[in-house]
Amino acid sequence: MNSLSEVPTLDPVDDSGVRVGGEPIVGLRNFVRRFGDNVILDGLDLDIAPGEFIALLGRSGSGKTTLLRTLAGLDRANGQAVRVPDSRAVVFQDARLLPWKQVWKNVALGLSGPNVRVRSEIALAEVGLGHRVNAWPLTLSGGEAQRAALARALVREPALLLLDEPFAALDALTRYRMHDLVLSLWRAHRPAVLLVTHDVEEAIALADRILVLDRGRIVAEERIGVPRGDRTALAARLRPRLLSCLDSGERREAGVVRFPPALKAAGE
Amino acid sequence: MTALTIGHETRIAARRPARRWLLPVNFGGRWASPVLLLLLWEIGSRSGLIPERTLAAPSAVLGTLVAMSLSGELLANLLVSFARAAVGLFLGVGLGLVLGLAAGLSRVAEQVVDPLMQIKRTIPALALTPLFIVWFGIGETPKVALIAFATIFPVYLNLYSGIRGVDLRLLDAARSFGLSRIELIWHVVLPAALPSLLVGLRYSLSVSILVLVVAEQINASAGLGYLINNARDFMRTDIIVVCLLVYALLGLSGDWLVRRMEDRALVWRPSIVEQSS
Numbered sequence: 066m067n068s069l070s071e072v073p074t075l076d077p078v079d080d081s082g083v084r085v086g087g088e089p090i091v092g093l094r095n096f097v098r099r100f101g102d103n104v105i106l107d108g109l110d111l112d113i114a115p116g117e118f119i120a121l122l123g124r125s126g127s128g129k130t131t132l133l134r135t136l137a138g139l140d141r142a143n144g145q146a147v148r149v150p151d152s153r154a155v156v157f158q159d160a161r162l163l164p165w166k167q168v169w170k171n172v173a174l175g176l177s178g179p180n181v182r183v184r185s186e187i188a189l190a191e192v193g194l195g196h197r198v199n200a201w202p203l204t205l206s207g208g209e210a211q212r213a214a215l216a217r218a219l220v221r222e223p224a225l226l227l228l229d230e231p232f233a234a235l236d237a238l239t240r241y242r243m244h245d246l247v248l249s250l251w252r253a254h255r256p257a258v259l260l261v262t263h264d265v266e267e268a269i270a271l272a273d274r275i276l277v278l279d280r281g282r283i284v285a286e287e288r289i290g291v292p293r294g295d296r297t298a299l300a301a302r303l304r305p306r307l308l309s310c311l312d313s314g315e316r317r318e319a320g321v322v323r324f325p326p327a328l329k330a331a332g333e
Numbered sequence: 334m335t336a337l338t339i340g341h342e343t344r345i346a347a348r349r350p351a352r353r354w355l356l357p358v359n360f361g362g363r364w365a366s367p368v369l370l371l372l373l374w375e376i377g378s379r380s381g382l383i384p385e386r387t388l389a390a391p392s393a394v395l396g397t398l399v400a401m402s403l404s405g406e407l408l409a410n411l412l413v414s415f416a417r418a419a420v421g422l423f424l425g426v427g428l429g430l431v432l433g434l435a436a437g438l439s440r441v442a443e444q445v446v447d448p449l450m451q452i453k454r455t456i457p458a459l460a461l462t463p464l465f466i467v468w469f470g471i472g473e474t475p476k477v478a479l480i481a482f483a484t485i486f487p488v489y490l491n492l493y494s495g496i497r498g499v500d501l502r503l504l505d506a507a508r509s510f511g512l513s514r515i516e517l518i519w520h521v522v523l524p525a526a527l528p529s530l531l532v533g534l535r536y537s538l539s540v541s542i543l544v545l546v547v548a549e550q551i552n553a554s555a556g557l558g559y560l561i562n563n564a565r566d567f568m569r570t571d572i573i574v575v576c577l578l579v580y581a582l583l584g585l586s587g588d589w590l591v592r593r594m595e596d597r598a599l600v601w602r603p604s605i606v607e608q609s610s
Contacts, residue, residue: 137509154510161506165524165601174520175510201601221510 090115090224090257091136092148098131098140098281105131107281115224116255120268123278124311129261132278133229136259153225154218158233160210162202162217169198172217188220189213191253192246208239212246219250226256232267244271248293265307269300277310285310389571397571398578406560411579413556417473418545418583421480426537428481429488433533436489437496437526438518450489458483458540459547466551476548483544484537491533495526528602531595538587546580 091113098106105128113119123129134140135147137155162171172185189198192212202210211231218226228247232240248271251258262268268275270293277285285307291299371391377383378390385393401407432450435442458479465475465482499522507521549558557576564572 139505139509155506157502157506159502161502163503163507163521163524165527165599166520174507175512175516203601203603217510 088115089113090148090150091259092146093135094146096135096142096145096147098128098135098143105281106135109282111276111283113225113257113259115257118251118258118260118271118273120260120262120272120275121278122262122265122268122275122307122311124263127278128281129263129278130229133227133259133261136225137227150224152221152223153227154221154223155227155229156211156214156218156231158230160202160205160207160214162205162210162213164202166202167198168194168200168202168205168213171202171213172220174217176220184220185216188216191219191250192216207235208243211235211243215246215250219254222254223256226251226258228258228260228262230262231260233262233264240267247271265304265311266300268307269296269303275303275307277307279310386568386570389569389574393571394574394578397569398575401572401575407575407579410556410560414545414549414558415583417476417549417556418480418541421477421544422484422537422541424477424481425484425541426488426534429485429533429537430492432485433489433492433496433530437493438522443493447493450486454486454490458544462547462551471552475551476545476553479548480541480544483540487536487540488530488533491529491536492526495529496522498529499525528595528599531591531598534594535588535591538591539584542580542584542587545583 089112091111093109093111096106096109096111097104109128109132111132121129121132131140133155135142136149137153138149162168163174166174169182169185169189172188173181176184186195186198189195192215194209194212194216197205197209197213202213205213214231231247232243235243244267247258247260260268260271269289273289275285275287275289276283287303287307289296289299289303374383374388375391378385378388378393383390389397398407432446436446436450437443461482462475462479465478469475469478503521503525504517507517512520546558549556550562551558553559553562557579561573561576564570564576
């Protein structure tokens with residue numbers, strides 16, 4: 066209409082050359098979640114833009130999983146305003162495949178419409194599991210199971226992909242392969258990704274933006290403009306800063322003894 | 334390294350034949366001891382050590398078995414007994430399924446059903462025999478009712494606890510993909526409870542045979558229990574042993590049936606997966 070609107074807005078462009086940004090698809094404002102007297106999420110603000118890759122760092126008990134469950138719609142928001150897209154999918158740390166369904170049926174779980182089998186097979190082929198379409202989940206290796214879980218999430222074409230420490234239980238080599246796989250899938254499908262992790266290296270290697278969660282609040286935020294694969298120098302600079310954010314929370318917590326130390330160590 | 338290993342193996346192989354003749358394999362493996370027992374029994378009977386009124390000889394039992402099979406007497410009575418067990422099981426398992434599903438899937442139904450089932454569990458089914466005779470007379474009804482009553486509980490308890498024991502993480506995952514409650518029950522809860530249910534079914538089958546044996550002693554005019562009662566009156570131990578054999582066969586075939594069901598329904602379990610691959 067007027068000349069101003071024809072001027073393209075300058076959205077940030079990530080290293081794959083695809084625009085991110087625009088109207089956020091996730092919006093939390095002053096979000097509070099408590100169990101009894103225990104405040105898990107304490108006045109949290111969070112926006113996620115379409116196609117954005119966010120890593121959420123936090124120690125055990127920082128509220129990471131609660132936040133993820135809220136965004137996944139697994140916990141009730143108790144009347145608070147939570148904006149999340151309808152199409153979202155979760156990959157959990159343990160793949161959580163139903164052992165009594167063959168791999169492709171796990172991928173197809175809850176799907177409707179035509180060609181469910183074909184769509185599942187395509188998704189499985191994309192994660193490199195085209196040869197295990199008819200396998201039983203209990204015969205898969207840990208990495209294969211996690212790939213199947215990724216396929217199950219992607220086949221839904223989610224606008225928001227929630228990853229709950231999906232690589233924590235994998236060996237180092239498999240973990241690096243999974244990082245590459247997740248990045249290439251993200252580039253191909255452009256969902257917004259929220260990766261919950263406690264691994265600083267993983268966060269730096271994968272994300273556009275890193276958030277540090279501590280005791281229910283976001284205590285640090287880093288935007289990364291450097292292309293992936295070119296982040297070695299950045300990592301050296303960022304690592305100590307992020308670690309100190311995590312560590313200061315730990316030290317503050319040490320003053321308020323919530324768990325006996327042995328128990329806490331076991332939990333981590 | 335390889336030479337060493339081969340040497341080791343040959344040494345073991347060379348040592349083996351010395352003792353091999355002692356291995357039970359040479360005498361029929363696991364069949365050896367039962368066959369030996371039968372032989373001793375036969376010798377005991379023939380020599381008069383075991384009187385016929387105490388226990389008939391195996392050869393006599395076999396003869397009776399053949400004669401009763403040929404005359405059709407055995408099959409007719411077996412069918413009567415089988416029908417009792419089958420109808421009782423059908424009712425008992427059916428009720429157990431309904432109650433177990435209800436208590437497992439609904440808190441309200443659990444509050445209503447479970448206390449009653451726990452009370453019922455404390456009453457031995459066979460202790461109800463006199464009451465059932467008063468209520469239902471001495472025909473087929475009390476026999477079937479006893480079997481039904483006794484077989485409810487194993488199915489109920491195993492299905493109920495199987496449903497309640499479903500892995501919440503799997504439920505969460507399925508819910509995160511937007512499955513409805515009905516879909517959750519169908520795709521997650523029931524398959525998760527199936528192994529437990531099949532264990533309950535196996536228990537119910539063996540309970541049904543046990544109760545059948547006792548229930549059939551109630552003034553029966555047909556069935557294996559009737560044959561046994563008659564044989565007792567005439568001290569025909571051969572007929573009694575034949576009937577015992579048939580009871581054992583009934584139990585075995587029931588167990589075989591459930592195992593086949595398990596093989597088909599639980600094909601995803603690792604042990605079975607490994608065997609078939």
